[in-house]
Amino acid sequence: MSPRNLTAPTFARTRLGSGPGLLLAHGAGSSLAGTYGPVLEALAARHTVVGIDYPGSGDTPRSTTPLSLDDLADQLIAAADAEGLDRFAVSGYSLGGPVAIRTATRHPQRVTALVLTAAFPHRDNRLALASSVWSKIAASGDRELLAEFQLMMALGTQALESMPAEQLRQTLDHVAAATADGTSEQTDLVGQLDVRDDLTAITAPTLVISTTDDRLVSTALHRHLAETIPHAQLADIATGHLPMLERTDEWLHLTTNFLHKHNT
Known part of the structure; x- marks a missing residue:
């Protein structure tokens, strides 16, 4: 068993379903339900799904100080600990992508797979x-x-x-x-973070889902992830920044097949 994280869980969290663990990290300006709502039931049919709401989202109180990527990653792990999950895959969407990446590099023995959707390693112009x-x-x-x-x-x-x-x-x-x-605080964090130095340290099998009609996060940023994370796979979805809403079945097919392939 891996050592447990010492961070106390303080963010609101959700647990659904049963099976292998799957942590969810949502996008900025949204919530767990807002980001993953269209796919939560399908994911929970095969996995024990655990996710958090960032400060100012869902039932988590708004923060009075700037948000920290490390804090978001630590709270995601704290939620997994509170729900009894030792090993798990992590799905990160948009801002949740860097959260998932930091989670994987801080806890490599616990993360079994990564799915990064419409994600970015840093902000371009x-x-x-x-x-x-x-x-x-x-x-x-x-x-x-x-x-x-x-x-x-x-x-x-x-x-x-x-x-x-x-x-x-x-x-x-x-x-x-x-x-x-x-x-406002969540989008401020988007404009500041940079996880490029984390990418080559990722050891978990990784799927990068690129949203090819994305006006917010460019495909060049998606491809940077896929080209830098060791052995990462790249899959395109012809959609804007909301593939779980615009192409629900296609996103689910890519994600669940990848997780099943890696026994998570």
């Missing part, structure tokens, strides 16, 4: 600008404007342009209502 604008809009408290920005940046061309006007209005209302209170 586009992501730096987008995260800065996103954070400023969130800090303004204008939820309608924030929803418009998020939808414009996150949805792929096909998904966005296929919406009738009324559906677009309803979707904007839903996004505005669901936006995490801690969005």
Whole structure:
């Protein structure tokens, strides 16, 4: 058995299903349910799924200090400890990608596989600008404007342009209502972090899922992950930044097949 992490669990967490362990790390401005909601039931059919909500998301109180990538990774491990999971795969989406990467490098004996979706090792100029604008809009408290920005940046061309006007209005209302209170702090972290030095130390089998119509995180950043993490596999999904919503079955097929191949 691996030594347990000493960090006390303080973030709200979710546990579902049974089977091999699978930790989930969500994206900025969202929550565990907001990111993984369309696929949670299917993942829990084969795995013991455990995930956390970052400060200001779900039932986790908003932080009064800047967020730390190490703290997010340690809280993910603390949730696994609290739920009795010794070994587990980790799925990280967008900001959750660096969280999953840091988890894997800090606890290599416990992480059995990594799935990195629409993820990034550092911010390029586009992501730096987008995260800065996103954070400023969130800090303004204008939820309608924030929803418009998020939808414009996150949805792929096909998904966005296929919406009738009324559906677009309803979707904007839903996004505005669901936006995490801690969005500003979470997107600030997106604009600051850099895990490039972690990548060559990853020993777990890794699947990088590249969202090829992504306006927020470029495919060049996805490919940097796949080319630098030892023996990583790369899979493309023709979608925007929300593949679990836009191409639910395709994402599930890629992810569950990869995890099954590596017996997790």
